[in-house]
Amino acid sequence: MHVVPLPALADNYIWLLHDDAGNAIVVDPGDAAPVEAALTQRHLQLRAILLTHHHNDHIGGVNALLSKREVPVYAPHDARIATATQRVSDGDVVALNLPAARFDVIAVPGHTTTHIAYTGEGVLLCGDTLFSMGCGRLFEGTPAQMLASLDRLASLPGNTLVCCAHEYTAANGRFAQTIEPDNASLSARRQEVDALRAHHKPSLPVALFIEQATNPFLRTDSDAVIAWGQRQGVEDDRVARFAALRASKDVFTG
Template sequence: MHVVPLPALADNYIWLLHDDSGNAIVVDPGESEPVEAALHARKLTLRAVLLTHHHPDHIGGAERLKEAFNIPVYAPEDDRIAVATHRVKDGDSLALSQPAARFDVMAVPGHTLTHIVYVGEGVLLCGDTLFSLGCGRMFEGTPTQMHASLQRLAALPGETLVCCGHEYTAANARFAQTVEPHNAALNARAQEVDTLRAAHRPSVPATLASELACNPFLRVNSDEVIDWCRRHGAANDPVARFAALRSAKDAFKA
Protein backbone atom coordinates (compact mmCIF):
# COMPACT_ATOMS: atom_id res chain seq x y z
CA MET A 1 0.00 0.00 0.00
CA HIS A 2 1.29 3.42 -0.96
CA VAL A 3 0.62 6.24 1.50
CA VAL A 4 0.60 9.81 0.16
CA PRO A 5 -0.11 13.04 2.07
CA LEU A 6 -1.99 15.54 -0.10
CA PRO A 7 -1.68 19.16 1.07
CA ALA A 8 -5.04 20.91 1.31
CA LEU A 9 -6.52 24.17 2.58
CA ALA A 10 -4.10 26.15 4.78
CA ASP A 11 -2.20 23.33 6.49
CA ASN A 12 -4.29 20.16 6.24
CA TYR A 13 -3.27 16.80 4.88
CA ILE A 14 -5.67 14.50 3.08
CA TRP A 15 -4.29 10.97 3.13
CA LEU A 16 -4.36 9.01 -0.12
CA LEU A 17 -3.76 5.25 0.11
CA HIS A 18 -3.54 3.20 -3.07
CA ASP A 19 -2.41 -0.17 -4.37
CA ASP A 20 -0.48 -1.04 -7.53
CA SER A 21 -3.70 -1.86 -9.40
CA GLY A 22 -5.04 1.68 -9.37
CA ASN A 23 -7.46 1.41 -6.44
CA ALA A 24 -7.46 4.19 -3.86
CA ILE A 25 -9.09 5.46 -0.68
CA VAL A 26 -8.81 8.88 0.91
CA VAL A 27 -9.01 9.94 4.53
CA ASP A 28 -10.42 13.28 5.72
CA PRO A 29 -10.82 15.14 2.41
CA GLY A 30 -11.30 18.72 3.55
CA GLU A 31 -11.67 19.64 -0.11
CA SER A 32 -12.10 17.56 -3.22
CA GLU A 33 -9.78 19.28 -5.69
CA PRO A 34 -6.44 17.91 -4.40
CA VAL A 35 -7.92 14.41 -4.38
CA GLU A 36 -9.24 14.64 -7.92
CA ALA A 37 -5.93 16.05 -9.16
CA ALA A 38 -3.95 13.26 -7.48
CA LEU A 39 -6.25 10.56 -8.81
CA HIS A 40 -5.90 11.91 -12.33
CA ALA A 41 -2.12 12.27 -12.10
CA ARG A 42 -1.64 8.74 -10.75
CA LYS A 43 -4.39 7.14 -12.87
CA LEU A 44 -6.24 5.91 -9.79
CA THR A 45 -9.88 5.07 -9.11
CA LEU A 46 -11.32 6.19 -5.80
CA ARG A 47 -13.12 3.39 -3.97
CA ALA A 48 -13.98 4.83 -0.52
CA VAL A 49 -13.69 7.81 1.81
CA LEU A 50 -12.83 7.45 5.51
CA LEU A 51 -13.61 10.26 7.96
CA THR A 52 -12.27 10.66 11.50
CA HIS A 53 -14.39 13.53 12.85
CA HIS A 54 -16.91 16.17 11.90
CA HIS A 55 -14.84 19.32 11.46
CA PRO A 56 -15.36 20.99 8.05
CA ASP A 57 -11.66 20.99 7.18
CA HIS A 58 -11.79 17.18 7.32
CA ILE A 59 -15.09 16.48 5.58
CA GLY A 60 -15.64 19.43 3.24
CA GLY A 61 -14.82 17.53 0.05
CA ALA A 62 -16.51 14.25 0.93
CA GLU A 63 -19.91 15.02 -0.60
CA ARG A 64 -18.49 15.86 -4.02
CA LEU A 65 -16.25 12.78 -3.99
CA LYS A 66 -19.13 10.53 -2.96
CA GLU A 67 -21.30 11.84 -5.78
CA ALA A 68 -18.56 11.89 -8.42
CA PHE A 69 -17.36 8.34 -7.76
CA ASN A 70 -20.50 6.72 -6.26
CA ILE A 71 -18.53 5.38 -3.32
CA PRO A 72 -19.12 4.63 0.37
CA VAL A 73 -18.18 7.15 3.05
CA TYR A 74 -17.24 5.69 6.44
CA ALA A 75 -17.57 7.94 9.48
CA PRO A 76 -18.16 7.88 13.23
CA GLU A 77 -21.65 7.87 14.70
CA ASP A 78 -22.21 11.62 14.62
CA ASP A 79 -25.21 13.39 13.07
CA ARG A 80 -22.96 16.31 12.18
CA ILE A 81 -21.48 14.11 9.41
CA ALA A 82 -24.49 13.88 7.14
CA VAL A 83 -22.45 12.64 4.17
CA ALA A 84 -21.77 9.26 5.79
CA THR A 85 -23.11 6.11 4.15
CA HIS A 86 -21.63 3.72 6.74
CA ARG A 87 -21.18 4.35 10.48
CA VAL A 88 -18.28 2.75 12.34
CA LYS A 89 -17.46 2.67 16.03
CA ASP A 90 -14.85 1.54 18.51
CA GLY A 91 -13.98 -2.12 18.03
CA ASP A 92 -15.26 -2.35 14.46
CA SER A 93 -13.07 -3.72 11.69
CA LEU A 94 -13.36 -2.27 8.23
CA ALA A 95 -12.46 -4.66 5.40
CA LEU A 96 -12.10 -3.22 1.91
CA SER A 97 -11.73 -5.27 -1.24
CA GLN A 98 -10.39 -2.53 -3.54
CA PRO A 99 -7.75 -1.79 -2.44
CA ALA A 100 -7.45 -4.91 -0.31
CA ALA A 101 -7.07 -3.39 3.14
CA ARG A 102 -8.28 -3.87 6.69
CA PHE A 103 -8.55 -1.21 9.38
CA ASP A 104 -9.50 -1.43 13.01
CA VAL A 105 -11.56 1.44 14.36
CA MET A 106 -10.68 3.02 17.70
CA ALA A 107 -12.66 5.68 19.54
CA VAL A 108 -10.39 8.49 20.72
CA PRO A 109 -12.52 11.18 22.40
CA GLY A 110 -10.76 14.42 23.26
CA HIS A 111 -10.42 16.69 20.25
CA THR A 112 -14.12 15.91 19.66
CA LEU A 113 -16.29 13.49 21.57
CA THR A 114 -16.90 11.23 18.56
CA HIS A 115 -13.41 11.26 17.03
CA ILE A 116 -12.21 7.90 15.72
CA VAL A 117 -9.00 6.65 14.16
CA TYR A 118 -8.30 3.88 11.65
CA VAL A 119 -5.41 1.49 12.26
CA GLY A 120 -4.18 -0.98 9.67
CA GLU A 121 -1.81 -1.65 6.80
CA GLY A 122 1.01 -0.30 8.97
CA VAL A 123 -0.55 3.15 9.38
CA LEU A 124 -2.44 5.12 12.00
CA LEU A 125 -4.90 7.51 10.36
CA CYS A 126 -5.40 9.72 13.36
CA GLY A 127 -7.03 12.95 12.21
CA ASP A 128 -6.53 15.64 14.85
CA THR A 129 -5.95 13.42 17.88
CA LEU A 130 -2.20 12.84 17.58
CA PHE A 131 0.14 15.12 15.66
CA SER A 132 3.83 14.69 15.13
CA LEU A 133 5.39 16.19 18.29
CA GLY A 134 1.96 17.30 19.50
CA CYS A 135 -1.72 16.50 19.92
CA GLY A 136 -5.04 18.11 19.10
CA ARG A 137 -6.78 20.77 21.09
CA MET A 138 -9.64 19.62 23.30
CA PHE A 139 -12.67 21.29 21.76
CA GLU A 140 -15.17 18.88 23.29
CA GLY A 141 -13.37 16.35 25.49
CA THR A 142 -11.58 16.46 28.82
CA PRO A 143 -7.90 16.00 29.69
CA THR A 144 -8.77 12.60 31.15
CA GLN A 145 -10.36 11.50 27.87
CA MET A 146 -7.61 12.90 25.66
CA HIS A 147 -4.81 11.43 27.75
CA ALA A 148 -6.51 8.02 27.70
CA SER A 149 -6.96 8.25 23.93
CA LEU A 150 -3.30 9.07 23.40
CA GLN A 151 -2.27 6.21 25.66
CA ARG A 152 -4.28 3.82 23.50
CA LEU A 153 -2.43 5.04 20.43
CA ALA A 154 0.92 4.88 22.23
CA ALA A 155 0.40 1.13 22.73
CA LEU A 156 0.40 0.43 18.98
CA PRO A 157 3.52 -1.08 17.35
CA GLY A 158 6.43 1.32 17.14
CA GLU A 159 6.81 0.94 13.39
CA THR A 160 3.26 2.24 12.81
CA LEU A 161 3.26 5.35 10.61
CA VAL A 162 1.47 8.30 12.19
CA CYS A 163 -0.64 9.96 9.48
CA CYS A 164 -2.10 13.08 11.05
CA GLY A 165 -4.36 15.79 9.73
CA HIS A 166 -2.14 18.89 9.76
CA GLU A 167 1.35 20.16 9.08
CA TYR A 168 2.00 21.42 12.60
CA THR A 169 5.29 19.68 13.29
CA ALA A 170 7.69 22.64 13.21
CA ALA A 171 5.59 24.68 15.64
CA ASN A 172 5.05 21.61 17.82
CA ALA A 173 8.81 21.06 17.91
CA ARG A 174 9.45 24.56 19.19
CA PHE A 175 7.07 23.99 22.10
CA ALA A 176 8.38 20.48 22.80
CA GLN A 177 11.92 21.82 23.05
CA THR A 178 10.86 24.19 25.83
CA VAL A 179 9.64 21.14 27.77
CA GLU A 180 12.53 18.75 27.03
CA PRO A 181 15.45 20.88 25.84
CA HIS A 182 17.93 18.07 26.54
CA ASN A 183 16.05 15.36 24.61
CA ALA A 184 18.54 14.39 21.89
CA ALA A 185 15.95 12.51 19.83
CA LEU A 186 13.63 15.52 19.90
CA ASN A 187 16.39 17.91 18.89
CA ALA A 188 17.38 15.65 15.99
CA ARG A 189 13.75 15.38 14.89
CA ALA A 190 13.32 19.16 15.05
CA GLN A 191 16.35 19.60 12.81
CA GLU A 192 15.01 16.98 10.40
CA VAL A 193 11.66 18.79 10.25
CA ASP A 194 13.32 22.13 9.51
CA THR A 195 15.22 20.51 6.64
CA LEU A 196 12.09 18.87 5.23
CA ARG A 197 10.00 22.01 5.42
CA ALA A 198 12.74 24.15 3.90
CA ALA A 199 12.58 21.78 0.92
CA HIS A 200 8.75 22.09 0.87
CA ARG A 201 8.38 18.45 1.83
CA PRO A 202 5.89 17.02 4.37
CA SER A 203 7.17 16.31 7.87
CA VAL A 204 4.83 13.32 8.16
CA PRO A 205 4.29 10.46 8.36
CA ALA A 206 6.55 9.72 11.29
CA THR A 207 6.87 6.44 13.12
CA LEU A 208 5.13 5.98 16.44
CA ALA A 209 8.51 4.99 17.89
CA SER A 210 9.81 8.43 16.98
CA GLU A 211 6.81 10.06 18.61
CA LEU A 212 7.30 8.05 21.78
CA ALA A 213 10.88 9.31 21.90
CA CYS A 214 10.08 12.95 21.09
CA ASN A 215 6.45 13.94 21.67
CA PRO A 216 5.92 15.41 25.18
CA PHE A 217 2.21 14.54 25.13
CA LEU A 218 3.18 10.86 24.96
CA ARG A 219 5.98 11.32 27.49
CA VAL A 220 4.18 12.60 30.58
CA ASN A 221 6.02 10.02 32.70
CA SER A 222 9.52 10.94 31.50
CA ASP A 223 11.83 12.64 33.98
CA GLU A 224 12.31 15.87 32.05
CA VAL A 225 8.58 16.28 31.41
CA ILE A 226 7.85 15.63 35.09
CA ASP A 227 10.43 18.27 36.03
CA TRP A 228 8.80 20.76 33.68
CA CYS A 229 5.38 19.98 35.12
CA ARG A 230 6.68 20.34 38.67
CA ARG A 231 7.88 23.84 37.82
CA HIS A 232 4.39 24.54 36.48
CA GLY A 233 2.61 23.13 39.54
CA ALA A 234 1.29 19.92 38.02
CA ALA A 235 3.51 16.98 38.89
CA ASN A 236 1.03 14.87 40.82
CA ASP A 237 -0.35 12.48 38.20
CA PRO A 238 -0.15 11.83 34.46
CA VAL A 239 -3.50 13.43 33.62
CA ALA A 240 -2.59 16.61 35.50
CA ARG A 241 0.74 16.70 33.70
CA PHE A 242 -0.97 16.22 30.35
CA ALA A 243 -3.46 19.00 31.15
CA ALA A 244 -0.63 21.35 32.07
CA LEU A 245 1.19 20.61 28.84
CA ARG A 246 -1.95 21.12 26.73
CA SER A 247 -2.79 24.38 28.49
CA ALA A 248 0.75 25.67 27.97
CA LYS A 249 0.69 24.67 24.31
CA ASP A 250 -2.63 26.47 23.83
CA ALA A 251 -0.98 29.70 24.99
CA PHE A 252 2.39 29.11 23.32
CA LYS A 253 3.57 31.58 20.70
CA ALA A 254 6.07 29.89 18.42
Protein backbone atom coordinates in the same frame (compact mmCIF):
# COMPACT_ATOMS: atom_id res chain seq x y z
CA MET B 1 -0.07 0.01 -0.12
CA HIS B 2 1.27 3.43 -1.06
CA VAL B 3 0.63 6.26 1.42
CA VAL B 4 0.57 9.82 0.05
CA PRO B 5 -0.11 13.08 1.92
CA LEU B 6 -2.08 15.55 -0.21
CA PRO B 7 -1.65 19.16 0.98
CA ALA B 8 -5.00 20.92 1.23
CA LEU B 9 -6.52 24.14 2.52
CA ALA B 10 -4.14 26.09 4.79
CA ASP B 11 -2.19 23.29 6.45
CA ASN B 12 -4.24 20.08 6.15
CA TYR B 13 -3.16 16.75 4.78
CA ILE B 14 -5.68 14.52 3.07
CA TRP B 15 -4.26 11.00 3.10
CA LEU B 16 -4.40 9.00 -0.11
CA LEU B 17 -3.77 5.26 0.10
CA HIS B 18 -3.60 3.23 -3.08
CA ASP B 19 -2.46 -0.13 -4.41
CA ASP B 20 -0.57 -0.96 -7.58
CA ALA B 21 -3.80 -1.86 -9.37
CA GLY B 22 -5.08 1.73 -9.22
CA ASN B 23 -7.54 1.40 -6.33
CA ALA B 24 -7.57 4.24 -3.81
CA ILE B 25 -8.87 5.29 -0.39
CA VAL B 26 -8.92 8.87 0.86
CA VAL B 27 -9.01 9.94 4.48
CA ASP B 28 -10.55 13.20 5.71
CA PRO B 29 -11.01 15.00 2.37
CA GLY B 30 -11.69 18.54 3.49
CA ASP B 31 -11.33 19.69 -0.11
CA ALA B 32 -12.17 17.67 -3.21
CA ALA B 33 -9.81 19.43 -5.62
CA PRO B 34 -6.50 17.94 -4.42
CA VAL B 35 -8.09 14.49 -4.37
CA GLU B 36 -9.47 14.76 -7.88
CA ALA B 37 -6.11 16.02 -9.13
CA ALA B 38 -4.21 13.16 -7.50
CA LEU B 39 -6.66 10.54 -8.77
CA THR B 40 -6.29 11.85 -12.31
CA GLN B 41 -2.51 12.23 -12.22
CA ARG B 42 -1.97 8.79 -10.73
CA HIS B 43 -4.69 7.05 -12.79
CA LEU B 44 -6.54 5.88 -9.68
CA GLN B 45 -10.14 4.92 -8.94
CA LEU B 46 -11.55 6.05 -5.61
CA ARG B 47 -13.06 3.08 -3.77
CA ALA B 48 -13.77 4.38 -0.24
CA ILE B 49 -13.63 7.43 2.01
CA LEU B 50 -12.68 7.26 5.70
CA LEU B 51 -13.58 10.10 8.07
CA THR B 52 -12.25 10.64 11.59
CA HIS B 53 -14.43 13.49 12.86
CA HIS B 54 -16.95 16.11 11.86
CA HIS B 55 -14.89 19.29 11.40
CA ASN B 56 -15.39 20.84 7.97
CA ASP B 57 -11.71 20.86 7.07
CA HIS B 58 -11.95 17.05 7.24
CA ILE B 59 -15.31 16.45 5.53
CA GLY B 60 -15.88 19.52 3.36
CA GLY B 61 -14.95 17.82 0.10
CA VAL B 62 -16.99 14.65 0.52
CA ASN B 63 -20.13 15.80 -1.30
CA ALA B 64 -18.14 16.94 -4.31
CA LEU B 65 -16.33 13.60 -4.48
CA LEU B 66 -19.60 11.70 -4.20
CA SER B 67 -21.19 13.79 -6.94
CA LYS B 68 -18.98 11.99 -9.48
CA ARG B 69 -18.96 8.47 -8.03
CA GLU B 70 -20.69 6.16 -5.57
CA VAL B 71 -18.35 4.90 -2.87
CA PRO B 72 -18.82 3.97 0.79
CA VAL B 73 -18.11 6.67 3.38
CA TYR B 74 -17.00 5.34 6.78
CA ALA B 75 -17.48 7.70 9.71
CA PRO B 76 -18.16 7.76 13.45
CA HIS B 77 -21.66 7.80 14.88
CA ASP B 78 -22.16 11.55 14.68
CA ALA B 79 -25.17 13.24 13.08
CA ARG B 80 -22.92 16.15 12.11
CA ILE B 81 -21.47 13.89 9.38
CA ALA B 82 -24.47 13.57 7.09
CA THR B 83 -22.57 11.96 4.20
CA ALA B 84 -21.75 8.75 6.07
CA THR B 85 -22.94 5.48 4.57
CA GLN B 86 -21.23 3.19 7.09
CA ARG B 87 -21.10 4.14 10.78
CA VAL B 88 -18.23 2.63 12.75
CA SER B 89 -17.15 2.73 16.37
CA ASP B 90 -14.50 1.41 18.72
CA GLY B 91 -13.57 -2.20 17.99
CA ASP B 92 -15.11 -2.28 14.53
CA VAL B 93 -13.12 -3.37 11.50
CA VAL B 94 -13.23 -1.72 8.09
CA ALA B 95 -12.41 -4.48 5.58
CA LEU B 96 -12.13 -3.37 1.97
CA ASN B 97 -11.76 -5.48 -1.15
CA LEU B 98 -10.58 -2.81 -3.58
CA PRO B 99 -7.95 -2.09 -2.48
CA ALA B 100 -7.50 -5.07 -0.20
CA ALA B 101 -7.12 -3.34 3.16
CA ARG B 102 -8.18 -3.84 6.75
CA PHE B 103 -8.37 -1.14 9.42
CA ASP B 104 -9.23 -1.40 13.08
CA VAL B 105 -11.33 1.45 14.46
CA ILE B 106 -10.20 3.07 17.71
CA ALA B 107 -12.33 5.57 19.64
CA VAL B 108 -10.11 8.54 20.51
CA PRO B 109 -12.30 11.20 22.17
CA GLY B 110 -10.69 14.45 23.20
CA HIS B 111 -10.46 16.78 20.21
CA THR B 112 -14.14 15.93 19.67
CA THR B 113 -16.28 13.51 21.63
CA THR B 114 -16.86 11.17 18.68
CA HIS B 115 -13.39 11.25 17.11
CA ILE B 116 -12.09 7.92 15.81
CA ALA B 117 -8.80 6.70 14.34
CA TYR B 118 -8.11 3.92 11.86
CA THR B 119 -5.09 1.66 12.09
CA GLY B 120 -3.97 -1.06 9.72
CA GLU B 121 -1.73 -1.71 6.73
CA GLY B 122 1.15 -0.33 8.83
CA VAL B 123 -0.38 3.12 9.26
CA LEU B 124 -2.27 5.12 11.86
CA LEU B 125 -4.82 7.56 10.45
CA CYS B 126 -5.37 9.69 13.52
CA GLY B 127 -7.06 12.87 12.29
CA ASP B 128 -6.57 15.66 14.83
CA THR B 129 -5.92 13.50 17.89
CA LEU B 130 -2.17 13.00 17.52
CA PHE B 131 0.18 15.38 15.73
CA SER B 132 3.91 14.98 15.31
CA MET B 133 5.37 16.28 18.58
CA GLY B 134 1.90 17.48 19.57
CA CYS B 135 -1.78 16.65 19.97
CA GLY B 136 -5.12 18.19 19.12
CA ARG B 137 -6.86 20.91 21.05
CA LEU B 138 -9.63 19.86 23.43
CA PHE B 139 -12.69 21.34 21.77
CA GLU B 140 -15.22 18.88 23.19
CA GLY B 141 -13.46 16.29 25.34
CA THR B 142 -11.64 16.36 28.65
CA PRO B 143 -7.92 16.06 29.44
CA ALA B 144 -8.55 12.60 30.90
CA GLN B 145 -10.26 11.48 27.70
CA MET B 146 -7.52 12.83 25.46
CA LEU B 147 -4.74 11.34 27.57
CA ALA B 148 -6.46 7.94 27.49
CA SER B 149 -6.82 8.25 23.71
CA LEU B 150 -3.14 9.09 23.29
CA ASP B 151 -2.18 6.21 25.58
CA ARG B 152 -4.05 3.85 23.27
CA LEU B 153 -2.33 5.19 20.18
CA ALA B 154 1.08 5.11 21.87
CA SER B 155 0.63 1.39 22.55
CA LEU B 156 0.57 0.53 18.83
CA PRO B 157 3.66 -1.04 17.25
CA GLY B 158 6.56 1.40 17.11
CA ASN B 159 7.04 1.04 13.36
CA THR B 160 3.47 2.21 12.66
CA LEU B 161 3.50 5.24 10.36
CA VAL B 162 1.59 8.11 11.95
CA CYS B 163 -0.48 10.00 9.38
CA CYS B 164 -1.54 13.23 11.05
CA ALA B 165 -3.99 15.61 9.44
CA HIS B 166 -2.04 18.88 9.75
CA GLU B 167 1.45 20.20 9.07
CA TYR B 168 2.01 21.51 12.59
CA THR B 169 5.29 19.71 13.19
CA ALA B 170 7.77 22.58 13.25
CA ALA B 171 5.72 24.67 15.68
CA ASN B 172 5.05 21.63 17.84
CA GLY B 173 8.77 20.92 17.95
CA ARG B 174 9.54 24.41 19.20
CA PHE B 175 7.09 23.92 22.06
CA ALA B 176 8.34 20.42 22.83
CA GLN B 177 11.90 21.74 23.15
CA THR B 178 10.77 24.09 25.93
CA ILE B 179 9.53 21.06 27.86
CA GLU B 180 12.51 18.79 27.19
CA PRO B 181 15.46 21.01 26.21
CA ASP B 182 17.97 18.17 26.72
CA ASN B 183 16.14 15.58 24.62
CA ALA B 184 18.63 14.62 21.89
CA SER B 185 16.02 12.70 19.88
CA LEU B 186 13.81 15.78 19.87
CA SER B 187 16.66 18.00 18.67
CA ALA B 188 17.42 15.57 15.86
CA ARG B 189 13.78 15.39 14.81
CA ARG B 190 13.52 19.18 14.76
CA GLN B 191 16.57 19.41 12.50
CA GLU B 192 15.08 16.81 10.19
CA VAL B 193 11.77 18.67 10.03
CA ASP B 194 13.45 22.02 9.35
CA ALA B 195 15.35 20.46 6.43
CA LEU B 196 12.19 18.89 5.00
CA ARG B 197 10.14 22.04 5.28
CA ALA B 198 12.93 24.17 3.79
CA HIS B 199 12.47 22.07 0.65
CA HIS B 200 8.65 22.23 0.91
CA LYS B 201 8.42 18.54 1.74
CA PRO B 202 5.93 17.05 4.24
CA SER B 203 7.21 16.20 7.71
CA LEU B 204 4.83 13.23 7.66
CA PRO B 205 4.26 10.37 7.98
CA VAL B 206 6.49 9.65 10.95
CA ALA B 207 7.19 6.38 12.74
CA LEU B 208 5.43 6.05 16.07
CA PHE B 209 8.68 5.15 17.85
CA ILE B 210 9.98 8.62 16.94
CA GLU B 211 6.88 10.18 18.47
CA GLN B 212 7.34 8.09 21.59
CA ALA B 213 10.83 9.59 21.93
CA THR B 214 9.99 13.21 21.06
CA ASN B 215 6.34 14.04 21.72
CA PRO B 216 5.77 15.46 25.23
CA PHE B 217 2.08 14.53 25.05
CA LEU B 218 3.10 10.87 24.76
CA ARG B 219 5.75 11.32 27.45
CA THR B 220 3.73 12.58 30.42
CA ASP B 221 5.33 9.88 32.61
CA SER B 222 8.92 10.64 31.56
CA ASP B 223 11.29 12.09 34.13
CA ALA B 224 11.73 15.28 32.12
CA VAL B 225 8.01 15.98 31.77
CA ILE B 226 7.39 15.12 35.41
CA ALA B 227 10.16 17.58 36.37
CA TRP B 228 8.58 20.23 34.13
CA GLY B 229 5.25 19.72 35.87
CA GLN B 230 6.86 20.09 39.27
CA ARG B 231 8.44 23.37 38.19
CA GLN B 232 4.99 24.57 37.13
CA GLY B 233 3.52 23.61 40.50
CA VAL B 234 1.30 20.95 38.94
CA GLU B 235 0.11 18.24 41.31
CA ASP B 236 1.83 14.88 40.86
CA ASP B 237 -0.93 13.38 38.73
CA ARG B 238 -0.52 12.42 35.08
CA VAL B 239 -3.89 13.83 33.98
CA ALA B 240 -3.15 17.14 35.69
CA ARG B 241 0.29 17.14 34.10
CA PHE B 242 -1.19 16.48 30.66
CA ALA B 243 -3.79 19.21 31.18
CA ALA B 244 -1.03 21.66 32.09
CA LEU B 245 0.94 20.68 28.98
CA ARG B 246 -2.07 21.21 26.74
CA ALA B 247 -2.90 24.53 28.40
CA SER B 248 0.68 25.69 27.92
CA LYS B 249 0.63 24.72 24.26
CA ASP B 250 -2.65 26.60 23.79
CA VAL B 251 -0.93 29.91 24.62
CA PHE B 252 2.51 29.13 23.20
CA THR B 253 3.69 31.67 20.62
CA GLY B 254 7.32 30.64 20.08
